[in-house]
Amino acid sequence: MFSDADAAALYDLLNPWEPMSRSSDRFYDELVGDADSVLDVGCGTGAMLHWARGHGHSGRLVGLDPDRAALARARRRTDVEWVEGTAADAAPEAAFALATMTGHAFQCLVTDEELRASLAAIRAALRSGGRFAFETRHPQARAWQDWNPSHARELTGPAGRALRVWHHVESVTGDLVTFTGTTAEPDGRVLRVDRTTLRFLEVAALDEFLAAAGFVLEGRYGDWDRGPVTAASREIITVARRM
Ligand SMILES: C[S@@+](CC[C@H](N)C(=O)[O-])C[C@H]1O[C@@H](n2cnc3c(N)ncnc32)[C@H](O)[C@@H]1O
Structure with a gap:
């Protein structure tokens, strides 16, 4: 038995929010610190906003x-x-x-309709001039090629439970990648399997969706130190502004 609550606890163990040591978390933490009100879309377990409030953010925070x-x-x-x-x-x-979408949550927006409806709603949640910051994995880096059982990890999960976790890609169709995440006992006995589809948009397609939704590009980076997007970039990091 490995419940949804256990899976959420495991997510936090695997993805701690650490702006002091992780440049991706610091990137967002600085934006959050500069904003008097923040909507974190796809907030998951809420770690970013927990940190912000815990470190003195006194404005409105919504996950x-x-x-x-x-x-x-x-x-x-x-x-x-x-x-x-x-x-x-x-x-x-x-x-x-x-507004933010961290931890590649933006890639959960899979269909064109979902992307359009999501961007329209995020724009409408922002005040005039408000910013929308998010990242999506650059398709050229083919991150999914590492999502296979040979990269399985042994770890200590929630309540000190020994676990083995791995991914397995089921299909790559156009810009959609469908994969499973398996949580198992150390001997391989499967406890749960979660299936996810993520979209890997190219830069041009992403910018068409943003422009059509009424956003202008304020910043575009290929890494968390704000370097440009290059042929070697693994990320497409975007700060867009509501027109
Ligand atoms: C990989 S987690 C990232 C969580 C958190 N933002 C972080 O940085 O750790 C992706 C999150 O996106 C959420 N999600 C999936 N589909 C979504 C949608 N259509 N709109 C908003 N969030 C969505 C999931 O429930 C999940 O919590």
Whole structure:
């Protein structure tokens, strides 16, 4: 038995929010620190907003995610607003200085319709001039090629439980990659399998969606030190502004 709550706890163990040591987390932490109100779309377990509040952010902080088990962990902090829903469900408040999608959450937006509806809702949640910051893995780096059982990890999971975790890519169709994540006992006995499809948009396609939704590009980076996107970049990091 490995419940949704266990999976959410494992996510936090595997993906600690550490702006002091991880440049990706620092990138977002600086943006959050500069914004008086933040909507974190696909907030998951809420680690970014937990950190921000815990380190003195005094403005409005809202986390939005469709995953109930992840949100239940987020709700351990009650001085942040937590909302269950997808990006497309973001309320049209025209209120936020910053919206974020961290941890490649943007790649969960798979269909054109979902992308359009999500971007429209995020834009409507932002005040005029508000920023939307997110990253998507650059397809040229083919990150999914490392998502296979030969990269399995042995680790100590929630409640000190010894675990083995690995990924397996089922299909690569156009810009969609479908893969499973397996959580198992150390001897390989499977506890749970989660299937995910992620979209790997090219830069030009991404920018068409952003422009059509009413965003202008403010910053575009290929790494977390704000270097340009090059033929070697693994990330497409975007800071867009609501027109
Ligand atoms: C890899 S996790 C990233 C979580 C968190 N942002 C982080 O940096 O650790 C992706 C998150 O996106 C959420 N998600 C999936 N589809 C979504 C959608 N349509 N709108 C908003 N969030 C979504 C998932 O529930 C999950 O919590």
